[in-house]
Amino acid sequence: MEHFNQFISRKGTRSVKWDMAEELYQDKDVLPMWVADMDFKTPEAVTNALMERVEHGIFGYTLPDRLVKNQITEWLSKRHGWEIDPEWITYSPGVIPSLHMIIQSLTDIGDHVIIQTPVYPPFYSVIKDHGRHVVKNPLVLKDNRYEIDFDDFERKIKENGVTLFILCNPHNPVGRVWTKEELKRLSDICEKHSVKIVADEIHADLIFSGHKHTPIASLSEPINQLTITCLSPTKTFNLAGLQTSYVVTADASIKKKLDKQFHNQGMMMLNTLGITAMEAAYEHGEEWLEELNEVLESHRDYVMERIHSETSLLKVFPAEGTYLLWIDCRGLQMNQKELKSFMQKKAKVGLNDGVSFGDEGKGFMRLNIAAPKSILEEGISRIIDAVNAQ
Ligand SMILES: Cc1ncc(COP(=O)(O)O)c(C=O)c1O
Structure with missing residues (x-):
């Protein structure tokens, strides 16, 4: 499980999630928790197979x-x-x-x-x-x-x-x-x-x-x-x-x-x-996948536990799969522009805008939890601190 806790910088790898974040959110300090890929290394067996194939030239x-x-x-x-x-x-x-x-x-x-x-x-x-x-x-x-x-x-x-x-x-x-x-x-x-x-x-x-x-x-x-x-x-x-x-x-x-x-x-x-x-x-990759699912589930539980115990203004839906959490932010009573700006400028987290999923997403944001726990903790603390500082 340890490999899922390792922070590996993706900056400079042309990563959409990390390298586009500054341009998208206009702030280099925004923590990217948006696009649906993971900040985890693929299974070692995959990397080894790729290296062997690359070696062929x-x-x-x-x-x-x-x-x-x-x-x-x-x-x-x-x-x-x-x-x-x-x-x-x-x-x-x-x-x-x-x-x-x-x-x-x-x-x-x-x-x-x-x-x-x-x-x-x-x-x-x-x-x-x-x-x-x-x-x-x-x-x-x-x-x-x-x-x-x-x-x-x-x-x-x-x-x-x-x-x-x-x-x-x-x-x-x-x-x-x-x-x-x-x-x-x-x-x-x-x-x-x-x-x-x-x-x-x-x-x-x-x-x-x-x-x-x-x-x-x-x-x-x-x-x-x-x-x-x-x-x-x-x-x-x-x-x-x-x-x-x-x-x-x-x-x-x-x-x-x-x-x-x-x-x-x-x-x-x-x-x-x-x-x-x-x-x-x-x-x-099956064993790795079993571990991944355990990690993601524990991340879901962590986010729900922290958010629900530290603020009553946000509500997280208990995802049954995926690594994407749908957060009801309507308790903040902001319009979508204010909500986006709040997450970006006050909380300094890069989330997906709920409205991009349709009008039904008004007042919602999407959070990606496929990141090492340290990143997740940082992101959640930023959101909760910003909400409670209002
Ligand atoms: C439901 C769904 N379909 C498709 C995709 C993208 O698939 P692909 O990268 O294979 O085009 C995503 C990525 O987030 C997704 O969530």
């Missing part, structure tokens, strides 16, 4: 062969009990590129796509950028927990003739790991109205005790045929810069359309080092 076009597909298949089977056929896999440089490809290949201009808000900001842009319409099914807050309004979901699908649903599971930013029952209800509605499901399950491996990730495609064969699942080892093992990901599509005709779209955009290869990293991570 030739980085020509590289084939992600059958072996890599088998590793992905095994990972999904052992971590999530989901049995897939390796032939269902399409490689992609990232989940965002995959979402762009999916929207373009499976919907037409003017089509309606439903999302559950507040949600990861690119969900809006991947729809709007291609001339499709966003339909919102806002999540509802009940007893300090975000839940799905199923009636609204079905009504909006019917009213707008929705053809595609982008699911975020686990959900960024609210931290819910949707239960099998919730997913079943959603998928029943989708099946009834022939709505295809795009499941962004990039956070699938980051799950806390008492919760279990269910790939929505694993619910039944008809749902499997309706679903396109976007996955990646990059959140799990902190490899986002290596841009290596994949899509799982069981329906052959949907997969054909999607593959054609990737092909037409010239996306037919994976990053050489990304393949090596993914292979090593899936083969040797």
Whole structure:
């Protein structure tokens, strides 16, 4: 566990989180706790595999062969009990590129796509950028927990003739790991109205005790045929810069359309080092991942305990997975501009603006807890001190 406590400066590595922070927050003393990557080193087995590959010295076009597909298949089977056929896999440089490809290949201009808000900001842009319409099914807050309004979901699908649903599971930013029952209800509605499901399950491996990730495609064969699942080892093992990901599509005709779209955009290869990293991570990274999940869960508990015992003005939602905490700052009674400025200038922490996830994020901020405890302690102390100094 010690390696998760080690502070490693990322400044000067062209890190978006650390090196862009000064420009973004206009203050070099702001502690960056925003963009969704981790301040932890990837497992040693991954670094060793990369070093060995780098040592080889030739980085020509590289084939992600059958072996890599088998590793992905095994990972999904052992971590999530989901049995897939390796032939269902399409490689992609990232989940965002995959979402762009999916929207373009499976919907037409003017089509309606439903999302559950507040949600990861690119969900809006991947729809709007291609001339499709966003339909919102806002999540509802009940007893300090975000839940799905199923009636609204079905009504909006019917009213707008929705053809595609982008699911975020686990959900960024609210931290819910949707239960099998919730997913079943959603998928029943989708099946009834022939709505295809795009499941962004990039956070699938980051799950806390008492919760279990269910790939929505694993619910039944008809749902499997309706679903396109976007996955990646990059959140799990902190490899986002290596841009290596994949899509799982069981329906052959949907997969054909999607593959054609990737092909037409010239996306037919994976990053050489990304393949090596993914292979090593899936083969040797499980023990490290178990430790990571324990660390993240203890960080969640730490943040909740401190904030709730030291101020009554902020409320932290108990994330069930991911390393992102959604904080209700409405008790501060500030408008969004004031809240952003308060966190930046008074608390000197760089958080994600709640409104970037949709209007439902007004009065909220998102905090990244995937950092050594010392950084987390510093960030939380800054927030609490600033709140209490008001
Ligand atoms: C829900 C979700 N999807 C996709 C991504 C980004 O995926 P990628 O880096 O593979 O494009 C993120 C990153 O934060 C995310 O939270």
